[in-house]
Amino acid sequence: MKHKVGIIGCGGIAHQKHLPALMNAAERIEIVACCDIIIERAIEVAKNYGTTECKVFEDYKELVKVEDIEIVYVLTPNVSHCPITVAAFEAGKHVMCEKPMAASVEDAQQMMDAWKKSGKLFTIGYQNRYRADSQTLKRLCDENELGEIYYAQAHALRRRGVPTWGVFTDKAQQGGGPLIDIGTHSLDLTLWFMDNYEPAAVTGATFEKLGHTLSPKEQGNLMGPWDPDTFEVEDAAFGFVTMKNGALITIDASWILNHTEERCASSYLCGTKAGAELTGLAGADDEKLYLNKIMGGKQVLIEANTSAGGVDLFPGKTVKSYDVECKVWLDAIEGKGELVVKPEQAFTVTKILDAVYKSARSGKQVVF
Numbered sequence: 048m049k050h051k052v053g054i055i056g057c058g059g060i061a062h063q064k065h066l067p068a069l070m071n072a073a074e075r076i077e078i079v080a081c082c083d084i085i086i087e088r089a090i091e092v093a094k095n096y097g098t099t100e101c102k103v104f105e106d107y108k109e110l111v112k113v114e115d116i117e118i119v120y121v122l123t124p125n126v127s128h129c130p131i132t133v134a135a136f137e138a139g140k141h142v143m144c145e146k147p148m149a150a151s152v153e154d155a156q157q158m159m160d161a162w163k164k165s166g167k168l169f170t171i172g173y174q175n176r177y178r179a180d181s182q183t184l185k186r187l188c189d190e191n192e193l194g195e196i197y198y199a200q201a202h203a204l205r206r207r208g209v210p211t212w213g214v215f216t217d218k219a220q221q222g223g224g225p226l227i228d229i230g231t232h233s234l235d236l237t238l239w240f241m242d243n244y245e246p247a248a249v250t251g252a253t254f255e256k257l258g259h260t261l262s263p264k265e266q267g268n269l270m271g272p273w274d275p276d277t278f279e280v281e282d283a284a285f286g287f288v289t290m291k292n293g294a295l296i297t298i299d300a301s302w303i304l305n306h307t308e309e310r311c312a313s314s315y316l317c318g319t320k321a322g323a324e325l326t327g328l329a330g331a332d333d334e335k336l337y338l339n340k341i342m343g344g345k346q347v348l349i350e351a352n353t354s355a356g357g358v359d360l361f362p363g364k365t366v367k368s369y370d371v372e373c374k375v376w377l378d379a380i381e382g383k384g385e386l387v388v389k390p391e392q393a394f395t396v397t398k399i400l401d402a403v404y405k406s407a408r409s410g411k412q413v414v415f
């Protein structure tokens with residue numbers, strides 16, 4: 048029997064990631080319902096990807112009532128992740144929700160409570176974890192090749208990279224700008240590599256200097272001009288995170304920053320035995336893994352070749368991270384494996400991002 052899937056939110060990430068991944072797993076799933084507040088989008092997805100009887104809804108509350116749906120995908124703007132996920136858990140569904148978990152820590156807490164009550168599975172769409180190079184670096188960290196990681200940087204910087212589709216610059220819909228949108232990927236990976244989910248305190252700063260002042264002529268945006276009159280989020284955000292074990296993580300995230308690199312998105316780790324840098328996160332396309340260490344008394348920089356042999360989770364094949372994400376998710380539902388992105392981990396990412404915003408607003412350190 049195939050797993051019956053309901054899709055809520057039929058926009059960018061549905062088309063770029065989840066629908067292709069689900070179609071590549073078509074022997075295991077079928078899409079039996081689609082929902083979007085823009086009904087034409089749900090109709091189009093139902094027609095192109097759904098079963099012949101695929102149902103279409105404008106209101107997610109109707110979709111979650113469909114009894115035979117087992118898995119709900121929440122692919123809507125950040126602010127609706129919470130109400131939709133909570134409704135799906137209350138209706139007894141497993142939930143794959145897009146990143147970040149929620150627009151605020153309060154929302155994320157409600158989602159965690161509903162998940163725990165439901166006894167169902169919950170994961171968040173941090174697909175970078177399934178890349179071959181991320182898997183390699185995670186293994187090196189777990190095998191203590193880097194020693195104790197006590198300093199890390201989570202970068203997600205774009206000089207001019209404002210997303211101009213969807214509602215990314217709408218604060219009420221997204222909860223924030225580049226930090227919550229792309230900083231979330233770099234921070235998620237950094238915490239995972241460090242296997243450290245215990246923040247002690249966060250200091251943050253955000254800047255709103257350029258997004259609402261630059262005219263389309265002055266912007267030079269990679270994704271076409273944005274509207275300065277509706278740009279409500281930060282241009283850039285910075286965080287200084289101390290962990291309970293004394294480790295330090297710095298976070299920087301921007302869509303608009305006069306920075307030398309056009310795009311630079313990486314997780315940078317410094318350990319007692321070696322260091323590492325994983326690049327190419329958050330839409331930057333320079334995927335590389337570098338290790339640095341002292342060998343034979345000399346400083347050595349190694350560029351890992353992780354393209355051969357696929358990833359551990361999907362051995363022997365060169366596969367896309369989104370296919371691995373989907374496979375791991377379906378395997379976990381079938382009791383054949385563990386989730387890679389665990390709800391508690393994604394919750395900690397949201398806690399830290401939320402604290403950066405709160406600290407920036409108050410001018411004070413947030414202590415956990």
Ligand SMILES: NC(=O)c1ccc[n+]([C@@H]2O[C@H](COP(=O)([O-])OP(=O)(O)OC[C@H]3O[C@@H](n4cnc5c(N)ncnc54)[C@H](O)[C@@H]3O)[C@@H](O)[C@H]2O)c1
Nearest residue numbers: 056057058059060083084085122123124125127145146213
């Ligand atoms: N994993 C990644 O790398 C990645 C990349 C891009 C976006 N995302 C995440 O995916 C989510 C959606 O982003 P997107 O780029 O697809 O945006 P989008 O605007 O292209 O698509 C969102 C869709 O949801 C619909 N929608 C909005 N509110 C709804 C509601 N209450 N009920 C049903 N449908 C609703 C919209 O009409 C739209 O069609 C965001 O949380 C974003 O952070 C993740």
